Structures are given as C-alpha cells and as structure tokens.
Amino acid sequence: MMKLCDKSSEKLHLMMKLCDNSSEELHLMMKLCEKSSEELHLMMKLCHKSSEELHLMMKLCDKSSEKLHLMMKLCDKSSEKLHLMMKLCDKSSEELHLMMKL
Structure with missing residues (x-):
C-alpha cells in the first residue's frame, strides 16, 4: 500500500479490489502500479480470472x-x-494481427 499511496484514485480503486486476492495477484499489482491506464483497465478485467490468465x-x-x-x-x-496467446506474446505484429482474426 505504501507504494500506492501517491498513485491515482484509479490505481487505488484497483488495489482495493485486489487486497483480498491471492499473493499472485498482489505480486502482479506491484508490477502494474507504474503502468498506464490502459493496462490498469485490463488488470481490472483480469482480477477475478484464473491463475492461467494471471500468468499470461x-x-x-x-x-x-x-x-x-x-x-x-x-x-x-x-x-x-490463452495457450495460443502465451505462444504469441513475444511474436511480431503480423502474427498478432493473425491472432485477432482467429
């Protein structure tokens, strides 16, 4: 929480959602606390997802x-x-466009 005390209210709101979640999710939040709004919105969608999605x-x-x-x-x-996405996450833009079609 100390890390988040100077953050935006959006980030604090996200932290509140995560504070009763697993340590894995808290670890992920730490990685995200300096990220963009777009990434935070994505995290909000994921905060109740499976550990597989959290790893991704x-x-x-x-x-x-x-x-x-x-x-x-x-x-x-x-x-x-999700498994396919894991394979693609280090690939080129061209491959990502292909994934979007799939």
Whole structure:
C-alpha cells in the first residue's frame, strides 16, 4: 500500500479490489502500479480470472498497446486461446494481427 499511496484514485480503486486476492495477484499489482491506464483497465478485467490468465498477464505487462488490446479480446476466451496467446506474446505484429482474426 505504501507504494500506492501517491498513485491515482484509479490505481487505488484497483488495489482495493485486489487486497483480498491471492499473493499472485498482489505480486502482479506491484508490477502494474507504474503502468498506464490502459493496462490498469485490463488488470481490472483480469482480477477475478484464473491463475492461467494471471500468468499470461504477467508476460504481457511490459508489452505493447497492440498486445494489450489483443489480451482484452482474449480475457474471456477459452483456455485453448490463452495457450495460443502465451505462444504469441513475444511474436511480431503480423502474427498478432493473425491472432485477432482467429
């Protein structure tokens, strides 16, 4: 919480949602506390998701906006698509566009 005390109210609101969640989610929040609004909105969508999705978010938290938009599309998808996303998260833009079509 000390890390967050100078953050925006949006970030504090997100922290409140996470404060009763697992240590894995708290660890992820620490990684996100300096991130953009876009990434925080994505985290809000994920904060009640499976650990598989949380692991994926960890991989994405330093990625491009394009990849974050793709993650937003995937966050309610099947595990098969999540596995595919894991394979793609270090790939080129061209491959990401292909994933969006899938």
